[in-house]
Amino acid sequence: MTGKTLYDKIWDAHVAHEAEDGTCLLYIDRHLVHEVTSPQAFEGLRMAGRKVRAPEKTIAVPDHNVPTTLDREEGIKNEESRIQVEALDTNAKEFGINYYPVDDIRQGIVHIVGPEQGWTLPGMTVVCGDSHTATHGAFGALAHGIGTSEVEHVLATQTLIQKKSKNMKVEITGKLSPGVTAKDITLAVIGKTGTAGGTGYVIEYCGEAIRDLSMEGRMTVCNMAIEGGARAGLIAPDETTFEYVKGRPHAPKGAQWEAALNWWKTLYTDEDAVFDKVVTLKGEDIAPVVTWGTSPEDVLPITGVVPSPEDFTGGKVDAARRSLEYMGLKPGTPLSEVAIDAVFIGSCTNGRIEDLRAAAEIVKGKKIAEGVRGMVVPGSGLVRAQAEEEGLAEIFEAAGFEWRLAGCSMCLAMNPDQLAPGERCASTSNRNFEGRQGFKGRTHLMSPAMAAAAAINGKLTDVREVM
Numbered sequence: 001m002t003g004k005t006l007y008d009k010i011w012d013a014h015v016a017h018e019a020e021d022g023t024c025l026l027y028i029d030r031h032l033v034h035e036v037t038s039p040q041a042f043e044g045l046r047m048a049g050r051k052v053r054a055p056e057k058t059i060a061v062p063d064h065n066v067p068t069t070l071d072r073e074e075g076i077k078n079e080e081s082r083i084q085v086e087a088l089d090t091n092a093k094e095f096g097i098n099y100y101p102v103d104d105i106r107q108g109i110v111h112i113v114g115p116e117q118g119w120t121l122p123g124m125t126v127v128c129g130d131s132h133t134a135t136h137g138a139f140g141a142l143a144h145g146i147g148t149s150e151v152e153h154v155l156a157t158q159t160l161i162q163k164k165s166k167n168m169k170v171e172i173t174g175k176l177s178p179g180v181t182a183k184d185i186t187l188a189v190i191g192k193t194g195t196a197g198g199t200g201y202v203i204e205y206c207g208e209a210i211r212d213l214s215m216e217g218r219m220t221v222c223n224m225a226i227e228g229g230a231r232a233g234l235i236a237p238d239e240t241t242f243e244y245v246k247g248r249p250h251a252p253k254g255a256q257w258e259a260a261l262n263w264w265k266t267l268y269t270d271e272d273a274v275f276d277k278v279v280t281l282k283g284e285d286i287a288p289v290v291t292w293g294t295s296p297e298d299v300l301p302i303t304g305v306v307p308s309p310e311d312f313t314g315g316k317v318d319a320a321r322r323s324l325e326y327m328g329l330k331p332g333t334p335l336s337e338v339a340i341d342a343v344f345i346g347s348c349t350n351g352r353i354e355d356l357r358a359a360a361e362i363v364k365g366k367k368i369a370e371g372v373r374g375m376v377v378p379g380s381g382l383v384r385a386q387a388e389e390e391g392l393a394e395i396f397e398a399a400g401f402e403w404r405l406a407g408c409s410m411c412l413a414m415n416p417d418q419l420a421p422g423e424r425c426a427s428t429s430n431r432n433f434e435g436r437q438g439f440k441g442r443t444h445l446m447s448p449a450m451a452a453a454a455a456i457n458g459k460l461t462d463v464r465e466v467m
């Protein structure tokens, strides 16, 4: 018998029932909930007279629609947004689930709050009605997004009907060069595999460059597994993981901690396990990158030039033409000459303390370029508080950045933080789709340090030049 992958091990530990065609009923350890995809699910329960099966394993927090300015309530973008936020408040209280309302310092983006509060632990199954649930895979948890009808199913039964995915390994060997971060890894991987490269797979990220990452960096890598088409991303837990988890409010304590640790230490891919697909990148070959188009796979080193549609083949030729037109970019222009209007530092990809530290390090003692609007949005109230304590908020404000309250903010156009038509943004988020950050807004994805460098120079910038 061949060995098991990490994914196999977590999967096997959670199968409650397997049907003849291989469809399984999986036990769910943590169910995270936000305001956008849960109202109908709770309404379904209410209509059927059902309860939440495991309220103690269900955690709710509003994040997408909430304004990040002080006018949290009055500033909600539209009626639909208000209804969603209010519905979450009513539902969380009525169904007795864990809840971090907007005025709680622990409120923030659901994928930042879960790990921060110790809800996300190695070996768990974690779901949420949100595609970036993949973030939690950084802990060696099987974590992925589900649809609203599945949200209702999990609320009612604490289980999910699933078919197993295939195993894919993404190995990043060696060391990263100065100025290269977890964001560059995850973008470079998608640049190589494409947005469909992971379709049908759960990815395990491994190799020295992944091992060397902090938990924050690992979350950034796993966050974008979904942009590469994968069901989920995983990183085997190790001392870095255990150290991060230990002492968090909902992490196990005492004898329970020891027992958990013993199990967590078995959560790795066996040496003789076989992957269905393997992709390898050398850490040394990864450069600071930016996206030039409207798909996360449109990735190039910042030292490159805007490509031409002729550089591509097949369907990508037309896609590139459309992307370039939408983005208002001329082929052959050096990427480092592309002027920007706005900078957004935040999101579940890069809204953690380490991200803010990296950006502040570049910004310190400098000013945002004239005419550029900069916004720093911590991923949670606790990240915000810590950044203030460390003096990062002062650095950002002195440079001319707006220092905001926690939320999804300008990652997507569901709240008042948006680009104006035609505006170009250097953004630390994970999606550069048309209109993602506002109607006709243009998005270039990059790391926090790169976004900070762009803010200072008023154009896309190689961070290594300002380090």
Ligand SMILES: CC(C)[C@H](C(=O)O)[C@@H](O)C(=O)O
Pocket: 036, 037, 064, 129, 130, 131, 132, 145, 412
């Ligand atoms: C609103 C929500 C369902 C959506 C997602 O699933 O990812 C959002 O978080 C996003 O990033 O586009």
Ligand code: SF4
Pocket: 063, 064, 109, 111, 130, 132, 347, 348, 349, 407, 408, 411, 412, 429, 430
């Ligand atoms: S920060 Fe962005 S990607 Fe993350 S959950 Fe919010 S909207 Fe989705």
